[in-house]
Amino acid sequence: MAFTCATGKNRASGKHRRPGRFERTTARAAGVAALTATGVIGTLAAPALAAEPAAEQTGLIPVITVDDTLADQIDAQAAAQRQAAQEAAARKQAAEEAARKKAAEKAKQEREAKERAAREAERKRLLSYVAPISGSYVSTGYKSGGAVWSSGSHTGVDFHAASGTSVHAVGSGTVVEAGWGGSYGNNIVIKMNDGTYTQYGHLSSIGVSVGQTVTPGQQIGLSGATGNVTGPHLHFEARTTAEYGSDIDPVAYLRSHGVNV
Numbered sequence: 001m002a003f004t005c006a007t008g009k010n011r012a013s014g015k016h017r018r019p020g021r022f023e024r025t026t027a028r029a030a031g032v033a034a035l036t037a038t039g040v041i042g043t044l045a046a047p048a049l050a051a052e053p054a055a056e057q058t059g060l061i062p063v064i065t066v067d068d069t070l071a072d073q074i075d076a077q078a079a080a081q082r083q084a085a086q087e088a089a090a091r092k093q094a095a096e097e098a099a100r101k102k103a104a105e106k107a108k109q110e111r112e113a114k115e116r117a118a119r120e121a122e123r124k125r126l127l128s129y130v131a132p133i134s135g136s137y138v139s140t141g142y143k144s145g146g147a148v149w150s151s152g153s154h155t156g157v158d159f160h161a162a163s164g165t166s167v168h169a170v171g172s173g174t175v176v177e178a179g180w181g182g183s184y185g186n187n188i189v190i191k192m193n194d195g196t197y198t199q200y201g202h203l204s205s206i207g208v209s210v211g212q213t214v215t216p217g218q219q220i221g222l223s224g225a226t227g228n229v230t231g232p233h234l235h236f237e238a239r240t241t242a243e244y245g246s247d248i249d250p251v252a253y254l255r256s257h258g259v260n261v
């Protein structure tokens, strides 16, 4: 018993660690060794010689010592690897979360920018003006004289258009008249959003009703030859009020709103 081994000293030095796989294996081996030793020596009755310490009294001591040191090292290494893996996993998760947040923020900004652009485009569209007949031309000018007009001169312009051609609201506004207009035939008057009025005469068909709001380019009816006409066309007027006689030059009016006529 005097040759108390290095292992014993290690344990007595107060070094604490939880048992690892190798140590448990070692303990089992020590138990087997103790039983064998009991059989051979027959003197292992002292409490100090229970289990592992008993094994230290056998010839296995150097092996156990090496195994324990190795187990310490492997345990420490495994613990370090586990910690490193946990830290790496935590870093990866944090990076992924940050990337997700960044992507979500970017998508949100892009969506908002797209919505802003769409609102701006729609605002511009509603402020824009178009010709009442697409791809047409003025066949009779403003203020041109002739017996056909009750005032003695033309209060609007005539756009060349075969019967049944689509007639468009030239801009945004509200329909204030839609029906028979005497010499204008079937006609529509729109109060534009800027306070001016536009009139569309001689229609073969009316597609809107009073109170309805219209947007630039919206079809409001079809051209025709109703009222006081010699043939199909669209009579178009621009006015400062809803009343007849407040007419202004419709070509200049359209051009002032950017329409190429």
Ligand SMILES: [Zn+2]
Binding pocket: 140, 154, 156, 157, 158, 234, 235, 236
């Ligand atoms: Zn006319």
